[in-house]
Amino acid sequence: MRDPYDILGVSRDASFEEIRRAYRKRSKEVHPDLGGSHEAAVELNTAYAFILNEIKKKEQQRAGEEARSQQRSNEYGSSSQADGGYSHSRSSQQDANWKNKFRDIDEELEAMRRASEQYESQMRAKQRAAWQAGEHVTWAKLTWDDLFGFFTRTASSGLKGIGLLTVALLGIGSWLLELNLVSAFILAGSLIGFALSVALKSDKGGLMSAVLVLLGLLTVWIPPTRSLLFSNPLATISVLVCLALILKFAREAGRAGLMTGGVVALYLIATIISQVNPQGGNSHGAVTPKASVPVVAQPTAAPPTSAAAENKQSSAPQQPQAVAPPPKPQVPPPVESRELTAALGVKLVFNPDVAYQLKVRSGMTTTIHASEGTVAFYSGDKRDGDCQASITLTVPSSSLPYSPINSFIRSCGSRAVFEVTTVK
Amino acid sequence: MTRFVTLGAGLAFAFAMALPSYSQVASNGSALLDQLIPDSFKLEANATAAQNGLIDWRTAISYSITNKSGMNLWMGIALDSVSIGTCSNAQIYHGGLALLPTPTTNAYSFNPSQGLPRPVMVPAGGRVAGMIEVSNCAAPNPGFETAPLSLSLMLGKTNEIKNMVEFPMSIDAPIRQIAPQ
Numbered sequence: 381m382r383d384p385y386d387i388l389g390v391s392r393d394a395s396f397e398e399i400r401r402a403y404r405k406r407s408k409e410v411h412p413d414l415g416g417s418h419e420a421a422v423e424l425n426t427a428y429a430f431i432l433n434e435i436k437k438k439e440q441q442r443a444g445e446e447a448r449s450q451q452r453s454n455e456y457g458s459s460s461q462a463d464g465g466y467s468h469s470r471s472s473q474q475d476a477n478w479k480n481k482f483r484d485i486d487e488e489l490e491a492m493r494r495a496s497e498q499y500e501s502q503m504r505a506k507q508r509a510a511w512q513a514g515e516h517v518t519w520a521k522l523t524w525d526d527l528f529g530f531f532t533r534t535a536s537s538g539l540k541g542i543g544l545l546t547v548a549l550l551g552i553g554s555w556l557l558e559l560n561l562v563s564a565f566i567l568a569g570s571l572i573g574f575a576l577s578v579a580l581k582s583d584k585g586g587l588m589s590a591v592l593v594l595l596g597l598l599t600v601w602i603p604p605t606r607s608l609l610f611s612n613p614l615a616t617i618s619v620l621v622c623l624a625l626i627l628k629f630a631r632e633a634g635r636a637g638l639m640t641g642g643v644v645a646l647y648l649i650a651t652i653i654s655q656v657n658p659q660g661g662n663s664h665g666a667v668t669p670k671a672s673v674p675v676v677a678q679p680t681a682a683p684p685t686s687a688a689a690e691n692k693q694s695s696a697p698q699q700p701q702a703v704a705p706p707p708k709p710q711v712p713p714p715v716e717s718r719e720l721t722a723a724l725g726v727k728l729v730f731n732p733d734v735a736y737q738l739k740v741r742s743g744m745t746t747t748i749h750a751s752e753g754t755v756a757f758y759s760g761d762k763r764d765g766d767c768q769a770s771i772t773l774t775v776p777s778s779s780l781p782y783s784p785i786n787s788f789i790r791s792c793g794s795r796a797v798f799e800v801t802t803v804k
Numbered sequence: 805m806t807r808f809v810t811l812g813a814g815l816a817f818a819f820a821m822a823l824p825s826y827s828q829v830a831s832n833g834s835a836l837l838d839q840l841i842p843d844s845f846k847l848e849a850n851a852t853a854a855q856n857g858l859i860d861w862r863t864a865i866s867y868s869i870t871n872k873s874g875m876n877l878w879m880g881i882a883l884d885s886v887s888i889g890t891c892s893n894a895q896i897y898h899g900g901l902a903l904l905p906t907p908t909t910n911a912y913s914f915n916p917s918q919g920l921p922r923p924v925m926v927p928a929g930g931r932v933a934g935m936i937e938v939s940n941c942a943a944p945n946p947g948f949e950t951a952p953l954s955l956s957l958m959l960g961k962t963n964e965i966k967n968m969v970e971f972p973m974s975i976d977a978p979i980r981q982i983a984p985q
Contacts, residue, residue: 718839720874723929727843728874734838797841800874800929 384427396435396484403428429492432485439482547571547593570596721782722746722773728798730755730791739784743777746803753796757787767792836875836961837969844873849953849977851888853944861941863891865953865977867900868933871926878923878963879932880904882956882970886936888977889951893940900924900934904958907966923963944981953977 385392388402403424410416410424534541548571570592720728721739728748730736735758740746750769757764764787775783849867856862865888871877881901886894897903902921926932936955953975960968 718835720839721876721928722874723927725870726872726874726929727841729839729841729844731838 382423382427384430387424387427388431390431396432399428399431399435400484400488425492425496429489432488436482436485544574547574550597719784722748722800722803723782724800724803726800727751728800730789730796730798732791732794735788735790737784738773738789739782740773740775741803742775742780742783744803745772745774746800747772748798748800751797751799753794754792755789755796755798756792758790759787763790771798836959839875840873840959840971844871845957845971845973846870846872847953847955847973847975849975851951851953851977851979852982853891853941853979854982855944856939860939861891861944863888863938863941863979865936865938866933867936867953867955868931869901869926869957869973870931871928874928875961876925876927878960878968879926880921880923880958880965880968881936882906882958883909885954885956885970885972886938887955888938888953889941889979890943891938891941894936894938896937896939898935900932901957903936904965904968906956906958906970907968923958923960923965923968925963949978950976951979 385394388399388406390399390402394402406424407421408414410420412418412421534544570589574589574593576589718734719737719739722728722741728736728738730753748771754767754769755771756767773785775785847867847869849865851863851865853861853863865886869879871879879901881897881903883903883905884892884894886892886903894903901924904921904923924932955973957971957973958965958968959971
């Protein structure tokens with residue numbers, strides 16, 4: 381850092397008047413409007429303010445010492461009474477001079493402070509005008525003092541400050557909670573954008589940032605939204621591009637922007653629905669049949685495998701535990717199909733009101749016995765045969781180790797549990 | 805004014821989303837849990853306890869798990885769910901199933917050389933075996949010929965840990981002590 385006295389080009393014992401003259405002279409050389417630079421002007425002003433404060437400090441120190449020596453001299457006897465009036469008048473004259481000098485220095489400092497504030501307000505006005513004119517690069521000229529002032533004002537501004545800090549805490553907390561990169565970027569970016577928008581008093585920027593904050597929180601708390609961003613990057617990029625187009629159109633052509641927004645909204649809704657509910661109502665990851673259509677929609681489903689049908693007929697007299705079928709419900713319940721694999725030793729659980737697609741070993745005969753409840757074969761929503769407690773299934777050889785049988789299996793009444801006893 | 809109205813609406817929405825009950829409702833896996841019964845998995849295990857230093861005991865658990873659920877499942881063992889006798893703090897595992905963070909785990913550490921722990925696909929009827937070492941023992945094992953072994957399986961129809969459910973299991977595992985060196 382340069383010596384302030386060197387910057388002004390004055391000696392260290394220069395008087396206030398000499399320093400002021402030097403400052404005026406140097407100002408004309410370094411002022412930005414007169415060919416100088418902003419940095420040089422700031423340096424000169426800082427040096428001038430420093431020297432003025434130094435002078436003021438020295439004068440105050442000297443005044444204090446003289447006052448103490450005056451007090452000591454007054455404590456001596458009447459010998460000094462004769463010239464006491466002269467000393468008193470000289471002291472009063474010095475006080476007046478110092479007060480005048482202090483006043484001049486204070487006025488100089490106050491003038492500099494006002495000029496600084498005026499400059500900052502002008503800069504803010506320029507930034508705001510530039511932002512409103514679309515020159516968003518002006519944001520880069522935001523100073524740290526602006527940001528510091530913003531946070532100071534925010535912290536002491538009551539409800540709205542608390543609200544902003546709460547949003548920031550929620551965002552950071554969500555970030556730490558989830559530790560996923562997409563949400564972290566969205567939240568961090570939008571919170572910074574929101575803070576800058578408030579600092580610059582930009583309603584549009586604040587609105588956009590607030591929406592982005594909500595999007596970030598959505599990605600944290602609603603996993604499908606996040607998985608949408610993760611798994612469909614192309615769709616995400618498309619949506620962001622469309623959003624940018626909406627903003628552009630909304631500014632120049634309101635109706636076109638509205639229409640574009642409607643299309644994008646429909647696209648978003650459709651994408652999210654397809655992401656959340658790809659199987660039309662089965663959102664819990666339950667496996668559906670290969671045809672991926674509800675069982676009730678299957679036309680003329682094939683009957684059970686011949687072996688199973690034969691087994692049904694042949695085993696009927698051998699299975700005394702087979703129970704009478706329950707009365708069919710008037711309105712068929714909504715069908716949810718799940719897939720089970722009949723490997724040896726496996727316990728197959730058949731829950732009520734659920735259609736199961738059973739896979740058995742290709743080219744082999746699989747026997748399952750009930751340890752709880754009974755089941756029946758279904759073609760679509762129509763039951764084929766009675767409820768059974770023991771079933772033998774055979775499917776032809778295939779390239780796959782397990783092949784699905786042609787019928788669905790549903791429990792008769794309450795839950796049924798079957799064990800795969802033989803596969804041979 | 806607009807930004808404060810938006811901020812207020814955003815705050816209300818954020819608080820609504822932050823309710824713990826929402827997270828519980830939003831969790832899935834109920835369809836998978838419907839299919840599970842106590843016999844859906846068969847756990848077999850034995851253990852050896854060895855003294856490590858003067859006061860430390862370590863117990864190595866050898867286990868095998870058979871998937872009898874009738875479903876091809878992605879499986880793992882929940883982190884911090886393994887205990888045998890008085891021993892806990894399972895950090896080391898080899899073969900078989902990985903120690904996975906539960907969906908509610910916020911932060912955890914893992915061995916960088918092994919990479920992030922991943923669920924293992926176990927087909928219906930399949931059997932998986934491995935070893936887990938537990939290091940934090942309040943008292944030397946074995947005090948008895950068997951010790952209760954408990955662990956929670958992590959199960960999912962996909963390999964996304966966030967969508968997996970926990971299935972607790974417990975058996976009395978035979979345990980033997982290796983003489984100190």
